[in-house]
Amino acid sequence: DAGITQSPRHKVTETGTPVTLRCHQTENHRYMYWYRQDPGHGLRLIHYSYGVKDTDKGEVSDGYSVSRSKTEDFLLTLESATSSQTSVYFCAISLAGTSTDTQYFGPGTRLTVL
């Protein structure tokens, strides 16, 4: 998985609780991304980062925030989890962020919000 780890790998939480997912890379890639994967929707971009403390919104950013204080770590926070945020979350990295640059994906985090 291209030097990408995600933690936790599985989490069950209750509606209204805050949740933070962590993505850690050892590749020193500049670009990092958070996606969610739901049946029939493929993967949808939540937020991405193009450098330390530089982030931007993706397609489905409502209810999520991110932070990147170090090159290697990209955190995704659900301030108040809802059942609609039950999903599998993937982190991805890329070196240059250009249109032909490959994105490498982590192993995913399965989140269940009860």
Add this chain to the structure above:
Amino acid sequence: QQQVKQSPQSLIVQKGGISIINCAYENTAFDYFPWYQQFPGKGPALLIAIRPDVSEKKEGRFTISFNKSAKQFSLHIMDSQPGDSATYFCAARGEAAGNKLTFGGGTRVLVKP
């Protein structure tokens, strides 16, 4: 709004047969079209990719066919093997779109021995 539409959602093919997955896009700013393969419990991995200045790209048993005027592209898996059983995603990316990947909904392929 799904800018990349993928079909079929699932398909079953016999070993040795051909698997065909189709994708259509709307945004003419897309200029790079990768396909990802995903096995259960794993993250997607890049399989093959194409730029719209070519109509076909082949890597081993995997071929992308691209029709720019129709805004469609497809993945062909020749001589399908049980190990090809996975979910396949098409995607599109363009610098004008902020270099962000837009994915199709995915196709679950099952190759029967």
